[in-house]
Every structure is written in C-alpha cells, then in structure tokens.
Amino acid sequence: MEYTEFTDEALLAQIVEQDRLALECLYQRYSTRVFSLSYRMLSDQGASEEVTQDVFLNVWRRASSYKTGRGKFTTWLFGIAHHRTIDELRKRTRGKQRSVENVDDFLNLESADIQPADAAVANSEYATVRDALLDLPDAQRAVIEMSYFGGFTQAEIAQKLDQPLGTVKTRMRLGLKKLRAALATKLRGPEL
Amino acid sequence: MTDPRDHQAISPDLAGYALDALEDDARALVKKHLAGCEDCTSELEELMEGAASLVFTVPTVAPPERLGERISAAIDAEVPASDAVVGSDRTMPIPDVPPGPARHIPWYASPRLAWGVSTGLAASFVAVVAVAAVIGTRLNDRVDELSAQVAIQEGNIDGISASLGTMEQDAKQVQSDVQQVSQLQESADTLEQQLNDLRWLQYVTSTGAWSTPSFFSGGLQPQAPQGMLITHSDGEEARLIINGLAPAPTGSVYQVWLIYEGSVIPGSTFTVDRNGYAVVTLDLLGDATEYVGASVTVEPSGGSEIPTGVVVLEGTGQ
Ligand SMILES: [Zn+2]
Numbered sequence: 001m002e003y004t005e006f007t008d009e010a011l012l013a014q015i016v017e018q019d020r021l022a023l024e025c026l027y028q029r030y031s032t033r034v035f036s037l038s039y040r041m042l043s044d045q046g047a048s049e050e051v052t053q054d055v056f057l058n059v060w061r062r063a064s065s066y067k068t069g070r071g072k073f074t075t076w077l078f079g080i081a082h083h084r085t086i087d088e089l090r091k092r093t094r095g096k097q098r099s100v101e102n103v104d105d106f107l108n109l110e111s112a113d114i115q116p117a118d119a120a121v122a123n124s125e126y127a128t129v130r131d132a133l134l135d136l137p138d139a140q141r142a143v144i145e146m147s148y149f150g151g152f153t154q155a156e157i158a159q160k161l162d163q164p165l166g167t168v169k170t171r172m173r174l175g176l177k178k179l180r181a182a183l184a185t186k187l188r189g190p191e192l
Numbered sequence: 193m194t195d196p197r198d199h200q201a202i203s204p205d206l207a208g209y210a211l212d213a214l215e216d217d218a219r220a221l222v223k224k225h226l227a228g229c230e231d232c233t234s235e236l237e238e239l240m241e242g243a244a245s246l247v248f249t250v251p252t253v254a255p256p257e258r259l260g261e262r263i264s265a266a267i268d269a270e271v272p273a274s275d276a277v278v279g280s281d282r283t284m285p286i287p288d289v290p291p292g293p294a295r296h297i298p299w300y301a302s303p304r305l306a307w308g309v310s311t312g313l314a315a316s317f318v319a320v321v322a323v324a325a326v327i328g329t330r331l332n333d334r335v336d337e338l339s340a341q342v343a344i345q346e347g348n349i350d351g352i353s354a355s356l357g358t359m360e361q362d363a364k365q366v367q368s369d370v371q372q373v374s375q376l377q378e379s380a381d382t383l384e385q386q387l388n389d390l391r392w393l394q395y396v397t398s399t400g401a402w403s404t405p406s407f408f409s410g411g412l413q414p415q416a417p418q419g420m421l422i423t424h425s426d427g428e429e430a431r432l433i434i435n436g437l438a439p440a441p442t443g444s445v446y447q448v449w450l451i452y453e454g455s456v457i458p459g460s461t462f463t464v465d466r467n468g469y470a471v472v473t474l475d476l477l478g479d480a481t482e483y484v485g486a487s488v489t490v491e492p493s494g495g496s497e498i499p500t501g502v503v504v505l506e507g508t509g510q
Contacts (some may be wrong), residue, residue: 003485010449010456013489013499020267027260035255037247041252049259056263068498071237078244079210086212129248148246149214154208172207176242183245 002140015063015108017071023060032075039083042092051088073115082148089151124187132182140175143168198225203232210239256257345380388435388469409410417468419505423476430474432486437468437504440490447491448472449499451484459486461495 003011003025004182014022034055038048058080067078133141146152154172158165202225208214209222226233352373417437423430432448440446440463448459464470474486490501 002484005451005453007456007498009498010451013501014503016500017502020264023267024260024264025264031259032254033247033250033260036250036252040250049255049262052255053263053266054261056242057266060267064313068496071240072244074247075237075244078247079240081247082243083212094316098454115394126248129245130223131248133249144211144385148243149209149210152213153210153215154205154213157213166204169204169208172213173239174212176207176239177208178242179245180238180242183241 005159009068010067012059012063012073015060023056025078026059030077034077036142037078037081038085038088041089041151047088048085051081051084054084058084069146078155086151128183129179132179136175140171140178141173144175144179147172199232204237206232207239210236210243220363229237235409239394239490252482260296262440330406342380342384345376349376349380352376356377416503420508421474421507430476430486432472432474432488434464434470434472434488434505435468437464437469437470437488439464443493444490445493445496446488447499448474449487449489450474450476451486456498458495458497461491 005020006022006025008026008029008069011022011026011146015026031052035048038051039045042048042051055077059077063111066073135146136144143154145156146157146160149156152160154168157163157166158168161168197372202222205214205218205222207220214222226236289499351370417434419432419434421430421432437446445461445463447461448457452456459474460472462470462472485507487499487506488504489498489499492501
C-alpha cells in the first residue's frame with residue numbers, strides 16, 4: 001500500500017510504531033509549510049531549517065502524544081511549528097524593544113502581501129483563509145497578525161495599540177473563531 | 193476539579209494561548225486549567241484550528257533538500273537499531289517474545305504456522321481455484337480428516353509436555369521426550385498449514401461471484417501473517433481471510449481498516465482462532481471501486497475510530 005494514500009492521522013499512527021517511511025511521507029506533505037511559516041516569522045534561512053528539523057523530530061518522538069479526536073493533525077503540527085518559532089523569535093528579541101514600525105507593518109498589511117502558496121495543493125485553503133482574513137475587521141486582523149506572525153504578546157499588543165488588554169483578548173478570540181468558521185464552512189459544507 | 197473562578201479568569205486567555213501570545217506564567221496557568229476543563233479544551237481546539245489556518249496564508253518557500261537527510265541522520269543518531277523493530281508498540285501490552293533467532297519475527301505472527309506466499313499457493317491461486325471447484329466434496333472430507341489428525345498430534349504433544357512438567361524423569365528420558373515433542377510439533381505444524389490452505393480453498397469455492405484475491409502481508413518474514421481479500425461482484429462486500437496471526441494481546445482486538453481515497457474507514461473488529469485463522473466480512477459501503485486498500489491493526493477492545501496500534505497486515509485492493 002502506498003503511504004501517499006494514507007491520511008495524516010494514519011501516518012502518525014505508523015510513526016508511533018517507529019515507521020520511518022511514514023515520517024518521510026508527512027515530511028513530504030508538510031515540511032514546506034512548516035519551513036515557510038518559520039521563514040516568514042524569522043526571515044532567517046538557517047534558523048528556519050533548525051526549527052523545521054526540531055518540529056519533525058518532535059513529531060517522531062511525540063507522535064503518541066497526539067490525541068486522536070482532539071483536532072486535526074495539521075492543527076497539532078502547525079501548533080508545534082508556531083510555538084517553536086515563537087521561542088526562537090523571543091530569544092532573539094529578548095531585552096530589545098521592538099520598534100513601533102513593526103506594528104505598523106502589520107496594520108498596513110495589504111492583500112498583495114499575501115501570495116498564493118503551492119497552488120495545486122492548497123488553492124482552496126489558501127483562497128478561503130486569505131478571504132476570511134481580509135474579511136475580518138481591521139482591528140481583529142491586526143491583533144491576530146501581530147501576535148501570530150509578529151510574535152508580540154497580547155500585553156505588548158495592548159500597549160502598542162493603546163487598547164485595554166480585555167479588548168485585545170476579545171478581538172483575538174472573535175478573529176480566530178471567524179477564521180475557523182470560514183474554513184469549516186468552505187471545506188466541509190455549510191452545515192458546520 | 194475545576195474551580196469556576198479559574199474558568200472565568202482563564203477562558204479569555206485561550207485565544208492568546210492559541211496564538212502563542214501569552215507570557216510564560218500566563219501560559220502555564222492556562223495549561224494547568226486545561227487539564228481539568230473540558231469546555232476550555234474544546235474551545236481551544238477551535239481556536240487552534242483558526243490559528244493553524246493562518247499557515248495557509250504564508251507564501252511558500254521550500255526547505256533545502258539536505259534538510260530531510262539531516263533529520264534522518266538525527267533520528268539515526270538517537271534510535272538504537274534494535275529499538276526500531278516493527279511492533280515496538282508503546283500503547284499496547286506485548287506478549288513475551290522468545291529469545292534467539294525467533295526475535296526477528298514480529299510478535300503478531302503466530303509461531304505455529306503461516307500459509308500463502310511461502311507455500312506457492314498465492315502465486316498459483318487462480319489455477320488452483322479451477323481445480324478445487326472440481327474436487328469440491330473431497331476437499332471437505334480432506335479438511336475434516338486433517339482437522340482430526342491435527343487434534344491427535346496436539347493431544348500427544350500436550351501429553352508428553354505434561355509428563356515433562358512433573359519433573360519425575362531422569363535426564364535421558366527428558367531429552368528423548370523433548371526431541372519427540374519437537375518432532376510432533378513440526379509435523380503438527382505442517383498438517384495445520386495444509387489444513388488452512390484447504391480451508392481457504394474450501395471457503396472460496398463454496399461461494400460464487402468473488403473476485404480474484406489481493407494478497408495481504410504482515411511482513412517479509414516467512415512466518416509473517418498472511419491475508420487474502422476477495423470482493424463480491426455486487427461491490428458491497430469483501431472478505432478478508434487471515435492466517436498465521438497470533439491472538440491479539442489481552443484487552444485488545446484486531447480491527448480492519450478500509451482505505452479510500454483520502455480517508456480511512458473503520459471496519460469490523462475480530463479475533464483469530466487458535467490456528468491464527470479468521471474470516472472477516474467487510475462492508476464496502478456499496479462502492480468497491482473507491483477503495484484502494486485495507487489494513488489490520490491491533491486496537492483496544494471495542495475497536496477505535498482511527499488506527500492507533502501496530503499494523504499487522506496490509507494490502508491494496510483491486
Ligand atoms: Zn475552563
């Protein structure tokens with residue numbers, strides 16, 4: 001049987017059994033996504049390679065900690081990738097005051113800044129998420145992008161935007177819920 | 193477990209947690225609360241999905257080729273080869289594996305017998321079916337006859353083994369008995385192998401309108417379990433005939449998975465008889481053309497929604 005026909009979750013079950021081919025297959029599927037995320041956040045090829053390596057070693061070692069029925073595999077994987085990248089980002093900026101220009105970058109984000117990914121694989125996801133992101137009220141989009149891509153904490157964002165912390169938290173929550181709902185509706189049909 | 197005041201204070205931080213936008217101490221508090229709060233765990237799942245979707249907005253840049261090799265080398269460096277054998281399952285109890293050369297056989301291979309590829313049956317299957325249809329009733333007689341012989345042999349083995357267990361014999365007698373047991377065992381194994389080949393033919397020839405089988409294997413070892421999958425011409429049903437599969441560990445069962453384009457559908461759970469033999473009926477959801485293969489894994493009793501245990505057999509469909 002071809003591993004390329006396995007679902008992510010089935011491959012992960014194989015990895016729990018120390019199956020290297022299954023890991024290779026997941027690597028083929030997602031290494032570009034993981035690397036790209038890290039590269040977007042760190043703008044550093046070497047560090048992004050390190051992060052990607054760590055992420056897949058983590059998948060190898062901790063495959064059994066993925067809880068089936070507790071969300072999709074990609075959510076778990078990208079969660080690990082993001083967390084690991086944030087660690088790296090904060091290490092670099094610790095003690096340094098990041099400039100307000102960074103904040104403006106996020107606030108001024110235009111649609112042109114978001115480009116199609118590997119079109120054949122993820123056109124629908126890409127278009128759906130991009131549209132959903134652009135549909136968000138600016139204030140929600142800003143806090144999500146500042147935190148997710150910029151690595152700012154919610155407290156830092158509140159300070160930089162001169163908004164109450166509670167407002168920032170609520171905007172994050174509403175924004176994420178809308179992104180998720182948009183994806184669920186487009187990919188799984190309107191009943192969700 | 194959950195303090196409602198905790199919940200009030202923590203739940204607004206879930207989005208920040210999903211976005212990795214919390215300070216370390218706040219993150220630790222959320223983590224602690226999540227362990228005891230199902231509501232927050234569910235909400236976090238949704239928020240994490242929303243956050244993960246952002247990955248798809250990032251322009252893609254492929255990592256260099258060498259990165260895959262580096263990861264592979266890093267794994268080589270940390271996993272001793274002896275720990276990397278198939279079946280080193282961390283979630284299932286694994287029966288003791290006999291020492292010596294036999295340790296290369298996966299635990300799920302029945303130590304008694306296996307049929308299929310090694311007997312040449314698999315390769316010549318189509319031709320054999322034609323012959324078997326003619327020998328019809330004699331086949332049934334032969335199965336009964338062999339079953340009786342196997343039972344006798346096993347009775348002999350049990351008898352001698354029991355006397356060995358009493359320790360009331362001299363060393364010479366013990367040696368001779370041990371030798372006899374091993375010879376009887378070998379002969380019983382051969383008989384059982386034949387018996388199971390015949391059972392298989394008997395089964396197939398007693399039905400009509402079945403496809404030629406696709407072959408399933410649990411590994412390359414001659415002792416590895418074997419399976420054959422045949423699909424009915426109505427496209428709604430398939431049967432998986434399995435041999436050489438050891439009984440599943442206590443508290444677990446075997447489960448069949450039907451692999452369709454892009455999804456895995458749970459099939460029935462089953463157990464094997466003491467010869468490692470089972471026939472499992474699979475519901476193909478009325479569309480045999482869509483399915484691309486099947487596999488058998490070990491799962492906790494009652495079965496699972498997605499495969500979690502060791503894969504003991506797998507193969508592709510027609
Ligand atoms: Zn809670």
